[in-house]
Amino acid sequence: MIADDLEPEAALARVLAACAPLPGERRALPAARGRVLAETLQARWAMPGADVSTMDGWAVRAVDLSSETGEVELAVAGESAAGHPSAAALRPGEAARISTGAVLPPGADAVVAQEDVERRGERLRIDLARAGQVRPGHFVRKAGSDLAAGVEILSPGTALRPGDLALAAGAGHPDVLVHRAPRVTVLCTGDELVDIGCPPGHGQVVSSNGLMLACQAEEAGADVRDLGRVGDEPEALRRALADAAAGADVVLVSGGISVGDHDLVWPALLALGVEPIFRRVRLRPGRPLAFARLGDALVFALPGNPASTYVGFELFARPALRRLGGHLNVERPRRRVVLAAPAEGAGRRTHCVRARLVDGRAEPLPSQVSGALTSLRACDLLVLVPPGPGLPAGAEAEALVLADPGVA
Ligand SMILES: Nc1nc2c(c(=O)[nH]1)N[C@H]1C(S)=C(S)[C@@H](COP(=O)(O)OP(=O)(O)OC[C@H]3O[C@@H](n4cnc5c(N)ncnc54)[C@H](O)[C@@H]3O)O[C@H]1N2
Numbered sequence: 431m432i433a434d435d436l437e438p439e440a441a442l443a444r445v446l447a448a449c450a451p452l453p454g455e456r457r458a459l460p461a462a463r464g465r466v467l468a469e470t471l472q473a474r475w476a477m478p479g480a481d482v483s484t485m486d487g488w489a490v491r492a493v494d495l496s497s498e499t500g501e502v503e504l505a506v507a508g509e510s511a512a513g514h515p516s517a518a519a520l521r522p523g524e525a526a527r528i529s530t531g532a533v534l535p536p537g538a539d540a541v542v543a544q545e546d547v548e549r550r551g552e553r554l555r556i557d558l559a560r561a562g563q564v565r566p567g568h569f570v571r572k573a574g575s576d577l578a579a580g581v582e583i584l585s586p587g588t589a590l591r592p593g594d595l596a597l598a599a600g601a602g603h604p605d606v607l608v609h610r611a612p613r614v615t616v617l618c619t620g621d622e623l624v625d626i627g628c629p630p631g632h633g634q635v636v637s638s639n640g641l642m643l644a645c646q647a648e649e650a651g652a653d654v655r656d657l658g659r660v661g662d663e664p665e666a667l668r669r670a671l672a673d674a675a676a677g678a679d680v681v682l683v684s685g686g687i688s689v690g691d692h693d694l695v696w697p698a699l700l701a702l703g704v705e706p707i708f709r710r711v712r713l714r715p716g717r718p719l720a721f722a723r724l725g726d727a728l729v730f731a732l733p734g735n736p737a738s739t740y741v742g743f744e745l746f747a748r749p750a751l752r753r754l755g756g757h758l759n760v761e762r763p764r765r766r767v768v769l770a771a772p773a774e775g776a777g778r779r780t781h782c783v784r785a786r787l788v789d790g791r792a793e794p795l796p797s798q799v800s801g802a803l804t805s806l807r808a809c810d811l812l813v814l815v816p817p818g819p820g821l822p823a824g825a826e827a828e829a830l831v832l833a834d835p836g837v838a
């Protein structure tokens with residue numbers, strides 16, 4: 431049976447219950463960035479593969495430099511450069527030129543930095559007071575010290591960041607199995623809408639929600655198809671919704687979900703045979719927010735007021751997209767914040783107050799009108815004000831962190 435007037439937590443639980451991570455697909459590394467790993471990766475070889483120098487200087491036998499003080503003289507013998515290992519073994523009393531990252535020649539077990547020696551022709555003078563104690567392993571990165579062959583390097587559920595891609599590449603994985611990105615279609619409804627770039631006539635508004643939803647969905651890792659807008663005409667709306675659902679994992683619809691004579695989205699979805707999951711949430715902004723399954727697609731019918739669309743996406747659609755994409759953390763980070771000014775309550779509903787983070791405190795934006803685009807300007811936090819009269823300045827509240835200007 432369809433649920434109505436759900437608490438936000440209960441609505442989110444139903445959303446997440448309807449989502450499972452999408453199957454894996456193999457992607458070449460650059461294209462796997464931001465995707466979530468669907469396999470365990472092991473190092474295909476040891477890293478580094480041999481003992482290598484960490485300095486430009488001279489490969490030596492530490493035993494030749496074992497006296498405590500004074501100077502040591504060694505004979506210059508060959509070179510090991512990066513990419514050109516020397517096969518010649520270092521004999522007692524010899525030093526080989528070596529560059530950073532180059533393999534130590536056989537027999538060598540330490541490196542002396544270039545700055546700590548003086549070269550005179552084929553002789554090398556090493557001032558032991560300057561070079562310090564040169565023990566075996568000095569300025570050497572041992573074979574396998576970073577990773578031994580076969581050890582696990584990345585586990586399923588890892589959202590791949592640049593450093594992870596480099597690690598996978600270095601350890602022998604040119605492609606990786608990652609969860610498929612959710613395919614999202616965005617559709618805006620309403621006779622009053624005009625396209626971005628068109629000055630609105632009397633009673634018209636620029637359709638900004640589609641752009642906003644597309645950006646939010648992309649930021650959540652989705653592949654987005656924006657279908658633009660459709661008017662308040664039942665047949666056209668049904669066709670547009672059916673088209674939006676074809677091949678999609680998630681459909682994001684904005685507008686027309688309230689109870690007015692021209693709010694046709696819910697009847698259109700029912701006519702298409704959706705499996706309804708919930709119809710409204712005890713939330714401001716975002717009360718008339720419906721969630722249903724249409725074929726293989728999950729449909730979020732979001733209220734058209736810009737802040738309602740935005741908040742509805744953040745609280746419900748984003749976690750769904752993250753779950754589908756294989757992320758382990760599906761929600762925005764939460765943080766307890768202290769209010770820099772009073773935050774209004776929304777009666778029986780949770781009030782999702784848009785706020786800025788200023789000096790560690792939550793400063794509610796001056797407008798909290800759900801139809802006002804300025805109520806989203808430079809919004810860092812969604813402060814969850816519990817049902818009731820609101821909270822005074824100085825009170826603590828839970829907030830979802832959208833952006834942290836301190837670290838951005
Ligand atoms: N009798 C009732 N009326 C309303 C209720 C209610 O419970 N009973 N709920 C109110 C609440 S809360 C909300 S939120 C809105 C949601 O309405 P709809 O989802 O039907 O949205 P629309 O009427 O289509 O549009 C509302 C508002 O948003 C503007 N809009 C719509 N689409 C876009 C877009 N793509 N880009 C920018 N702005 C858009 C639209 O022009 C309207 O101003 O219902 C209340 N009514």
Ligand code: MOO
Pocket residue numbers: 713714715716717718733735737738800801
């Ligand atoms: O839920 Mo509406 O989004 O309060 O304005």
